[in-house]
């Protein structure tokens with residue numbers, strides 16, 4: 326296997342909300358074109374980590390960030406153009422948030438902001454992204470009706486299509502399958518496998534088996550600490566480096 | 580399950596009280612309309628020449644031998660002052676609403692909101708007085724005009740009076756946009772302006788429209804301040820520096836002097852009906868637009 330370059334480098338990251346310590350000094354790299362799983366019980370700081378990576382942590386004014394997260398070698402807390410950073414990263418949150426726009430406009434939102442105006446180019450992009458999110462067949466006849474009228478699972482796929490629409494280099498999925506049925510989940514998982522060749526995927530999931538199926542490497546976080554990070558062969562084996570990992574992965578606690 | 584008899588009675592009682600309140604509101608409005616209508620009806624049906632009423636600019640209700648009741652100049656007066664006021668107040672008010680809701684820190688936001696509520700609490704005579712003195716002088720100096728009591732003055736005063744309504748309702752509308760929309764847009768790399776233009780304004784457009792139309796309603800119905808600020812002379816204006824008189828100001832100024840049930844008295848009530856219809860149409864349009872927007 327070719328040696329991959331680190332896409333994201335996290336070193337001694339600490340995040341505190343007033344007096345809640347959400348992340349207590351974690352360090353690891355996420356490599357280019359890998360699917361990187363992050364597992365761990367609720368409240369372990371997974372969502373907070375994603376918010377630091379795309380700098381939406383800025384909208385929690387009480388948050389204090391120390392340590393370093395580098396994307397493409399640049400410290401995210403010090404980047405000059407935070408909008409360019411965010412455009413590099415597609416984010417899918419646990420609960421779908423359809424903007425109050427048509428299905429088409431939801432997906433065309435980011436490309437339009439990036440300055441794409443040509444109708445045919447937008448049409449093509451919208452269709453491609455909806456295909457990738459396994460939603461095209463269900464909505465192709467009503468692209469111009471409101472995105473917020475879709476079912477929960479459809480809306481989640483719409484947000485995935487939207488996250489793909491600005492052709493991000495990094496795709497973050499935060500427990501994306503919470504509101505979707507298993508069949509759709511499997512469809513999207515197939516999509517993610519294909520996306521690996523084009524981008525880095527960070528898959529935060531509460532479903533241990535999902536990380537096992539999809540990820541190349543996985544990190545196990547608990548209470549703001551990194552318990553263990555390593556290739557799936559190790560993490561999901563019978564003897565990972567840390568006993569707690571074994572117990573969590575095998576449902577002994579968590 | 581085990582709901583007491585009393586509880587059921589209490590509930591239906593409350594329901595009826597609420598229903599009564601609703602119905603009485605409708606009854607009051609009809610009663611007001613009927614009263615105004617009744618006072619003007621005789622003249623309206625027997626003597627009034629509607630063509631003259633609407634299309635003549637001659638308003639001589641107290642002339643000794645040739646009374647004329649043309650309200651065209653008054654309609655133009657109300658229209659011009661209102662339109663000017665809205666041209667100033669809507670952009671200003673909505674701009675201020677966006678500023679307060681999206682660009683202010685929490686401290687500044689609170690102070691500005693208090694300031695705006697303060698503005699809204701100033702009685703209209705006081706605004707009229709400001710028009711008579713401050714703005715009057717200002718217009719005379721800036722435009723070198725002989726008098727400063729005119730459309731411009733009335734428009735500015737009305738704008739100042741409607742801005743607080745537009746700001747506070749507009750700000751509420753923006754505040755009601757769920758944070759998740761903001762987060763989603765921001766996560767896709769939207770800048771502050773893109774967020775406002777592409778997400779917040781479309782999401783809040785009903786409320787913003789309502790804000791603007793309530794501003795219009797305020798402006799059309801305002802009496803005292805425009806009476807003092809517009810110069811109160813019946814006149815077809817050629818520019819914003821001409822004095823005019825509005826429908827409302829005419830009623831306020833003349834009703835006290837018109838002998839009860841005289842022609843003049845009745846015509847003033849017909850003007851009241853006209854105003855009633857104008858506000859009704861404005862509100863209906865607002866409602867229809869808002870509903871149309873919602874359906875889409």
Ligand SMILES: Nc1ncnc2c1ncn2[C@@H]1O[C@H](COP(=O)(O)OP(=O)(O)O)[C@@H](O)[C@H]1O
Nearest residue numbers: 342345347366367368369370371372373374385
């Ligand atoms: N905006 C916030 N303000 C205060 N505390 C927060 C905020 N967001 C998250 N937290 C706290 O930070 C910790 C980590 O939360 P989070 O990153 O959401 O974990 P996870 O995604 O793993 O469930 C939790 O204790 C949570 O209560």
Ligand SMILES: [Mg+2]
Nearest residue numbers: 371372373499
């Ligand atoms: Mg989370």
